[in-house]
Amino acid sequence: MSLAVKSIKSLAPLLDRVLVQRVKAEAKTAGGIFLPEASVKELNEARVLAVGPGGYDKDGKRIAVSVQPGDKVLIPQYGGSPIKVNDEEYSLFRDHELLAKINE
Amino acid sequence: MSLAVKSIKSLAPLLDRVLVQRVKAEAKTAGGIFLPEASVKELNEARVLAVGPGGYDKDGKRIAVSVQPGDKVLIPQYGGSPIKVNDEEYSLFRDHELLAKINE
Amino acid sequence: MSLAVKSIKSLAPLLDRVLVQRVKAEAKTAGGIFLPEASVKELNEARVLAVGPGGYDKDGKRIAVSVQPGDKVLIPQYGGSPIKVNDEEYSLFRDHELLAKINE
Amino acid sequence: MSLAVKSIKSLAPLLDRVLVQRVKAEAKTAGGIFLPEASVKELNEARVLAVGPGGYDKDGKRIAVSVQPGDKVLIPQYGGSPIKVNDEEYSLFRDHELLAKINE
Amino acid sequence: MSLAVKSIKSLAPLLDRVLVQRVKAEAKTAGGIFLPEASVKELNEARVLAVGPGGYDKDGKRIAVSVQPGDKVLIPQYGGSPIKVNDEEYSLFRDHELLAKINE
Amino acid sequence: MSLAVKSIKSLAPLLDRVLVQRVKAEAKTAGGIFLPEASVKELNEARVLAVGPGGYDKDGKRIAVSVQPGDKVLIPQYGGSPIKVNDEEYSLFRDHELLAKINE
Amino acid sequence: MSLAVKSIKSLAPLLDRVLVQRVKAEAKTAGGIFLPEASVKELNEARVLAVGPGGYDKDGKRIAVSVQPGDKVLIPQYGGSPIKVNDEEYSLFRDHELLAKINE
Numbered sequence: 001m002s003l004a005v006k007s008i009k010s011l012a013p014l015l016d017r018v019l020v021q022r023v024k025a026e027a028k029t030a031g032g033i034f035l036p037e038a039s040v041k042e043l044n045e046a047r048v049l050a051v052g053p054g055g056y057d058k059d060g061k062r063i064a065v066s067v068q069p070g071d072k073v074l075i076p077q078y079g080g081s082p083i084k085v086n087d088e089e090y091s092l093f094r095d096h097e098l099l100a101k102i103n104e
Numbered sequence: 105m106s107l108a109v110k111s112i113k114s115l116a117p118l119l120d121r122v123l124v125q126r127v128k129a130e131a132k133t134a135g136g137i138f139l140p141e142a143s144v145k146e147l148n149e150a151r152v153l154a155v156g157p158g159g160y161d162k163d164g165k166r167i168a169v170s171v172q173p174g175d176k177v178l179i180p181q182y183g184g185s186p187i188k189v190n191d192e193e194y195s196l197f198r199d200h201e202l203l204a205k206i207n208e
Numbered sequence: 209m210s211l212a213v214k215s216i217k218s219l220a221p222l223l224d225r226v227l228v229q230r231v232k233a234e235a236k237t238a239g240g241i242f243l244p245e246a247s248v249k250e251l252n253e254a255r256v257l258a259v260g261p262g263g264y265d266k267d268g269k270r271i272a273v274s275v276q277p278g279d280k281v282l283i284p285q286y287g288g289s290p291i292k293v294n295d296e297e298y299s300l301f302r303d304h305e306l307l308a309k310i311n312e
Numbered sequence: 313m314s315l316a317v318k319s320i321k322s323l324a325p326l327l328d329r330v331l332v333q334r335v336k337a338e339a340k341t342a343g344g345i346f347l348p349e350a351s352v353k354e355l356n357e358a359r360v361l362a363v364g365p366g367g368y369d370k371d372g373k374r375i376a377v378s379v380q381p382g383d384k385v386l387i388p389q390y391g392g393s394p395i396k397v398n399d400e401e402y403s404l405f406r407d408h409e410l411l412a413k414i415n416e
Numbered sequence: 417m418s419l420a421v422k423s424i425k426s427l428a429p430l431l432d433r434v435l436v437q438r439v440k441a442e443a444k445t446a447g448g449i450f451l452p453e454a455s456v457k458e459l460n461e462a463r464v465l466a467v468g469p470g471g472y473d474k475d476g477k478r479i480a481v482s483v484q485p486g487d488k489v490l491i492p493q494y495g496g497s498p499i500k501v502n503d504e505e506y507s508l509f510r511d512h513e514l515l516a517k518i519n520e
Numbered sequence: 521m522s523l524a525v526k527s528i529k530s531l532a533p534l535l536d537r538v539l540v541q542r543v544k545a546e547a548k549t550a551g552g553i554f555l556p557e558a559s560v561k562e563l564n565e566a567r568v569l570a571v572g573p574g575g576y577d578k579d580g581k582r583i584a585v586s587v588q589p590g591d592k593v594l595i596p597q598y599g600g601s602p603i604k605v606n607d608e609e610y611s612l613f614r615d616h617e618l619l620a621k622i623n624e
Numbered sequence: 625m626s627l628a629v630k631s632i633k634s635l636a637p638l639l640d641r642v643l644v645q646r647v648k649a650e651a652k653t654a655g656g657i658f659l660p661e662a663s664v665k666e667l668n669e670a671r672v673l674a675v676g677p678g679g680y681d682k683d684g685k686r687i688a689v690s691v692q693p694g695d696k697v698l699i700p701q702y703g704g705s706p707i708k709v710n711d712e713e714y715s716l717f718r719d720h721e722l723l724a725k726i727n728e
Contacts, residue, residue, distance in 0.1 A: 003178065004129060004147055005206055011178065012205040014170045019204065025628060043628055044707075052204075057684040060161040066638045074627065074635065074716075076705060081180060081203055083148075092178075092203050099705055099716050100643065100676075101636040102629055107282065108233060108251055109310055115282065116309040118274045123308065156308075157274075164265040185284065185307055187252075196282075196307050211386065212337060212355055213414055219386065220413040222378045227412065260412075261378075268369040289388065289411055291356075300386075300411050315490065316441060316459055317518055323490065324517040326482045331516065364516075372473040393492060393515055395460075404490075404515050419594065420545060420563055421622055427594065428621040430586045435620065468620075476577040497596065497619055499564075508594075508619050523698065524649060524667055525726055531698065532725040534690045539724065572724075573690075580681040601700065601723055603668075612698075612723050 002084045008049060011083075016055035016065055016095040020046035020075060021088070045102060046075045049090070065095040072102040106188045112153060115187075120159035120169055120199040124150035124179060125192070149206060150179045153194070169199040176206040210292045216257060219291075224263035224273055224303040228254035228283060229296070253310060254283045257298070273303040280310040314396045320361060323395075328367035328377055328407040332358035332387060333400070357414060358387045361402070377407040384414040418500045424465060427499075432471035432481055432511040436462035436491060437504070461518060462491045465506070481511040488518040522604045528569060531603075536575035536585055536615040540566035540595060541608070565622060566595045569610070585615040592622040626708045632673060635707075640679035640689055640719040644670035644699060645712070669726060670699045673714070689719040696726040 005011065013019050025043040048071040054062040067073055076099055080091035109115065117123050129147040152175040158166040171177055180203055184195040213219065221227050231253040256279040262270040275281055284307055288299035317323065325331050335357040360383040366374040379385055388411055392403035421427065429435050439461040464487040470478040483489055492515055496507035525531065533539050543565040568591040574582040587593055596619055600611035629635065637643050649667040672695040678686040691697055700723055704715035 002147060003149060003206070004127070005149070010207045012207055014202050014204055015200060017203060023628070043626060045627055045629070056161065056167055057680065058162045058682045060165055060167050061684055063680055063684050074707070083178070096639060098638050099641060100638055102627070103634045103636055106251060107253060107310075108231070109253070114311045116311055118306050118308055119304060121307060160265065160271055162266045164269055164271050187282070210355060211357060211414075212335070213357070218415045220415055222410050222412055223408060225411060264369065264375055266370045268373055268375050291386070314459060315461060316439070317461075322519045324519055326514050326516055327512060329515060368473065368479055370474045372477060372479050395490070418563060419565060419622075420543070421565075426623045428623055430618050430620055431616060433619060472577065472583055474578045476581055476583050499594070522667060523669060524647070525669070530727045532727055534722050534724055535720060537723060576681065576687055578682045580685055580687050603698070
């Protein structure tokens with residue numbers, strides 16, 4: 001879905017939502033060989049841009065989300081809400097949908 | 105669904121419901137180019153008009169909703185209860201269905 | 209479903225149920241123009257006639273329903289249990305199914 | 313389902329169950345006009361014959377059912393467990409399935 | 417399902433399960449008239465043979481089952497796990513599936 | 521599913537899981553008559569080989585499983601995860617899926 | 625799904641997730657006979673490489689996962705999120721999906 005906002009930075013996720021942008025695959029392998037276009041699409045790494053204040057436990061207290069802005073994360077193959085701002089694509093996930101943090 | 109009320113302001117959402125009106129897309133791009141009618145429909149930004157007093161946690165205490173009247177929010181592609189008052193369209197969402205707040 | 213009771217007033221909703229009667233649409237627009245029969249059917253406003261004592265939270269304490277007899281409410285497009293008493297139609301909703309209170 | 317018990321009074325509902333017998337529709341209208349057989353079948357009023365000791369809340373304490381033997385209640389169009397004793401028909405409902413109490 | 421145990425008495429139901437044996441319908445009516453074979457099958461009365469120690473509430477405490485060995489109960493039309501021991505048929509129900517106790 | 525472990529004894533079930541092996545039906549009846557192969561398959565008795573440390577209640581405390589290694593149990597007709605070690609078949613059940621303990 | 629990370633060690637599972645790698649079946653039987661390729665695929669043993677910090681109980685406290693890095697586990701036939709790093713295949717499971725620990 002498209003947004004008319006000037007910058008993605010104006011988006012503040014609600015509850016336990018996490019705003020991420022998929023990392024663009026480099027068009028070469030780890031070994032330095034360049035890949036054809038078709039092979040570079042399916043990378044499931046994303047950079048966290050913003051996180052919500054957390055959902056609620058059963059007593060109405062916030063549970064902090066598991067990641068922070070700047071973190072690199074492994075996102076699931078399917079799911080998330082796609083967003084398009086200035087022709088760039090982003091996604092919103094619930095915190096529990098993120099699979100792993102990728103240490104760099 | 106249609107309402108015979110004189111003003112949308114007479115609507116007070118119940119529990120965790122949030123009354124919003126979709127922001128009308130400007131018929132030009134961020135760069136100032138005018139867009140044909142067909143391109144301007146899908147904007148998922150909405151203005152919050154009124155919020156409910158919040159749902160209940162398991163102890164029967166209210167959990168305040170995440171947004172306030174005047175906030176601009178990112179709404180999901182599908183869902184919500186459409187309402188029509190004086191030929192204007194509005195929607196009611198549950199608080200947890202709203203995806204993000206849009207800072208201005 | 210039909211009831212043989214003499215008056216709708218003898219009905220006391222149980223738990224979190226709310227007894228309402230749909231507001232009959234006036235056969236003219238806000239601007240005063242009379243409407244053909246077919247246009248006046250879909251109004252989703254209802255008057256609350258009676259409310260239950262509330263459902264239970266997880267500790268067995270009652271949670272009061274959100275509306276009171278006399279309130280005007282926005283009801284959902286679908287759902288509710290229809291009742292017919294003396295040829296008048298009424299509906300029973302659970303409290304959380306009601307969308308908004310309509311201030312007058 | 314049929315039972316071989318001598319009297320319906322030997323049935324003690326368990327947990328939050330309520331034993332009711334549908335009120336037979338009188339074959340005339342409130343205004344005194346006699347109705348053809350086909351019109352008198354759908355009455356959803358029932359007399360409560362016996363109630364269970366109540367279900368449990370999450371702490372294992374009983375929650376009393378909402379009605380008492382002798383109460384007249386509005387039952388839903390569908391649902392309930394039909395029982396036949398000595399050619400009379402009865403039904404067992406869960407307490408929360410009963411829609412309203414009918415004051416007399 | 418069949419069991420090779422010598423006696424049904426060796427079965428101790430787990431958690432909130434209740435072991436019952438359906439009461440065989442007498443082949444005559446309450447009034448003493450003998451019934452053809454086909455009419456006597458559907459009786460939903462059963463004798464409780466053994467009960468489990470009860471399921472757990474959310475604090476890990478046992479909730480005692482509602483019936484005791486020797487009780488006569490009304491069982492639902494469908495459901496339960498059928499067991500066959502020495503050509504006799506028995507059933508295991510969860511406590512909350514039993515509809516009513518039949519006082520004798 | 522197959523395992524390459526040398527002995528089934530190296531398997532330690534997790535959470536509330538119970539490792540069982542179906543009791544092989546004797547090829548003769550209780551009365552001593554030998555049965556054709558086809559009649560001896562459906563026995564739902566199993567021997568408990570190992571149990572998990574228990575699942576968690578809502579406070580994060582363990583709930584012990586209902587059976588112990590060595591117990592004979594009645595298993596349900598369907599369900600469980602089949603395992604094959606050294607051509608012998610075993611199954612893993614959740615504790616609450618076991619129907620009854622069989623006293624010997 | 626593919627990842628561009630240099631080493632699987634950079635993956636830190638979130639919440640109650642467990643990162644495992646399936647143990648490669650040896651191409652010979654326990655008795656030392658070599659197996660054709662087709663027979664060695666279905667082994668459901670996996671080595672735990674990394675575990676998440678645990679999910680939350682209803683009070684927002686962490687529940688530790690049941691296994692540790694280095695543990696050998698029995699994984700279910702279906703499920704898990706497959707990951708591919710440097711042409712090696714891994715999977716992420718939720719802690720409660722793992723069936724058993726395999727002691728060595």
